[in-house]
Amino acid sequence: MAELVPLEEIRAAAHRIAGVVVRTPLVPFPGAVAPSDATPPSPGRPDLLVKPESLQPTGAFKLRGAYNAIRVLTEDPVTRPGGVVAHSSGNHGFAVAYAAAMLGVKAAIVVPHNAPTVKTDAIAGAGAELVWVEPNLAARVAATGQIARTRGYAEIPPFDHRLVIAGQGTIGLEIAEDLAARPPRAVLVPVGGGGLVSGIAVAITALLPETKVIGVEPELAADARDSLHSGTRVAWQAADTARTMADALRVEQVGELTFPHIRELVSDIVTVTEDEMLAAVRQLALRARLVAEPGGAVAVAASLSRSAAELGLAAADGAPLVAVLSGGNIDPELLTGVLGAEATSYNR
Structure with a gap:
């Protein structure tokens, strides 16, 4: 079995990338209940914080x-x-x-x-x-x-490489540092080849052991979900994954190195529809002022469209939910169409 990337390698990566990569904030999503608010969150809808990797110089994690x-x-x-x-x-x-x-x-x-x-x-x-x-x-x-x-x-592989996984894991390191005093119930992470969720899972499970890591992918490219649920790497055909508009997540199979991380450290992988992705892109732009591409918005889509029970979580207890917005390199025409579809409903 492949050896998992240790936390020490993620810490070393954080030192190397300092000053080059943006240390992205955790942005409260409008409508979420603040920790100090006396009003409890509605059932299954916890406080939501977005980690916007779209703010990187290259627009993605x-x-x-x-x-x-x-x-x-x-x-x-x-x-x-x-x-x-x-x-x-x-x-x-x-x-x-x-x-x-x-x-x-x-x-x-x-x-x-x-x-x-x-x-x-x-x-x-x-x-x-x-x-x-x-x-x-x-x-x-x-x-x-x-x-x-x-x-x-x-x-330089896109996901199946120790140094790549360690670099992506710095996102989890930042989340753990920022929320050490108020650990989230779960961190939702987009899944393509598995490098991002693997690195984040290493950091979160080491530093916030009570926090779950949940992967999210399009239902039209759900090879990672099938792999986790079956216990072995499952490959989808390229013609099948090509159906999703989430081009960043059209990977046909998770990696040989990333899969052991997913199998051992990720609680579950859930899927979202194409419409749910587009709705998340729209809401991120109009409510949070954040630009997201469809694949980058899948974790936010799951947190907005799935109840706590559907995510395998207990009822909301004031602890936040974190969703990683992995990228914002969206085609301008697609973004224009998404924003124009229901923009008036947010401008009343």
């Missing part, structure tokens, strides 16, 4: 893991690679390109043909080379491996 990994790989001038290569639907690729530019190394990013233009434009704008492939994991992995072998580039 991925910079944490990417910078941590590339920083370690480039520290030794003797073993410093000629460049780095990664495969990504967008957010990880932008993070790798951004971190590589900061650290002075070349970057090649393998992207599927159906990757959003808003993300591929950002990757190119950061100075990285775009390498286009078919929209499936096998094609992405094959192209990444070929570039690594022929050019001597170091691979």
Whole structure:
């Protein structure tokens, strides 16, 4: 069995990324009951705090893991690679390109043909080379491996890598530090390949052992849920995961390294519908003034549309619920359409 990433590696990552990555706040979601309010929260609707990783320089949490990994790989001038290569639907690729530019190394990013233009434009704008492939994991992995072998580039996997998991785990470290005096009942985390939820789960279970970690993914790409419930890694077909608008979460199978973390440390994985994701994007923008892409909003969607019982939690007792908003790189046209759909209902 793969060895889990320890808390010490997450603490080391936090030291490396300090000053580069934003230490994001915990933002109260409007309508949640404040701890000092005498009025108890309504049944199953706890105090909600949003961790907005959309505020990162690259618009998503991925910079944490990417910078941590590339920083370690480039520290030794003797073993410093000629460049780095990664495969990504967008957010990880932008993070790798951004971190590589900061650290002075070349970057090649393998992207599927159906990757959003808003993300591929950002990757190119950061100075990285775009390498286009078919929209499936096998094609992405094959192209990444070929570039690594022929050019001597170091691979920066999007999730299945210890340094990447440790970098993402700094989010959990920050949550635990900020809520040490008032531990949340649960932290809800988007799940794609599992790097984010794995790192956060390590930090939260070590520092806030009474707090549950719950993964959230689209019901049209629920391979992680199926994997956790069956006890073994389950793969979905690329044609099936492509149905969800949450392009950041169209991963066909969780990683070999991330799955043991999920199996041992994550309480459950729940799913949300496409409409629930869009409703969360809308409410985040109009009520919390936060921009989210569909995949980035899944944890907020679950916290707004699922009761405590549906999340496997006890009735609200004043302890907060934390939802990680993992990214805000949404297509402008989609955001315009989402906001226009029911904007008048929030402006009365």
